[in-house]
Amino acid sequence: MDNFRGPVKADCEELLARFQATESVRYEQFLEVWRDMNFSSIFYSKPEANERRMFARLIMSVASPYFFPPYTFQIRVAGLYLLYGLFNSQLITPKEKIRIALKDWEDAMQFQRDAVNAQHYDVLYIFRKLLSDKAFYFTAMPTPLCYGEKKEDRKKTEICEEFVDPSSRPQELITTDVLEEIGNIHEHYEGMKKSIFAEPDPNLNLIQQNLVPKLNGAILTYSSWQWNRTESEQQQDAGEGPSNQESSRRAQLIASIKSRSYGQVAEASKSRRHRQTQLVPADGADFSQKLPSKKKRSPSLKTRTQLRFNTQGNESEGLTRLWCLSAVKEEKAPEKRKKKFNWNPEKSSDPS
Structure with missing residues (x-):
């Protein structure tokens, strides 16, 4: 059944991408995309009655993560x-119900509060309708676990980057609660200094005044800069090419690289190493190069052996040359013909 996980996820992401293009959170817009894709027919891919529940459970497990952060x-x-x-x-x-782990329920409640504050009442209605229909199945873990069951090697869930906000570490660290806590600590610190010293001591002004507003302003400035940078990158990807100056600079760089590469000698292949390698400079100057002299071949083993034995003189003329590779063949004696056995003695004794 896991072989259907990839296609189901692709269909869900296509639906979410179309809804994201509308730049709206209204249910009417989502319903138009749903009907256009005829997404309710996804359950007809498994007509067997014994596999419908497992397939529905698979679809719910694929679609439920899109309801939680970091999207x-x-x-x-x-x-x-x-x-x-x-x-x-x-x-x-x-x-089949929707599994929600206890650790994810706080995110769902925060999502409900955000929808109420933003006055997205259609979102609030859908969420409470699911609660009233008892569509959620509260569990300890997002996926079912059984004792003694072998763990399957499942790949980590890949998060679509288009559905996630660009990461901003300062905004994650400096939240509203952190700023409020820093403000309370700063007020307590100033109160303790006034209670200890009757007159303010300039040597104790180690912390900047209005620390919380300055910190909040720095975070907002960074977020606006990051947003503008993201928009500029998207505009460049959309088709806005570089300026003429940048294009000319790039053309000059490519030309210089080509001139340097053409001035180098390339190593010849094994089949062409007998040819001459000639260096042609980038400016086109002509110069000749002498061909290398051919290397003399050394005499073969047979030639060297013959020369060696020929230089020994007349001493070896009457001797048998045993250095040859062929052995001396002994003369074979003539074989005597054997008489054949006569199987029919009567015919042999008959004079006729």
């Missing part, structure tokens, strides 16, 4: 709408 608010709203549509489009009875 943006719009994608989380689309994930909530997606779970609502999938829960009411199932072909089985009773319907």
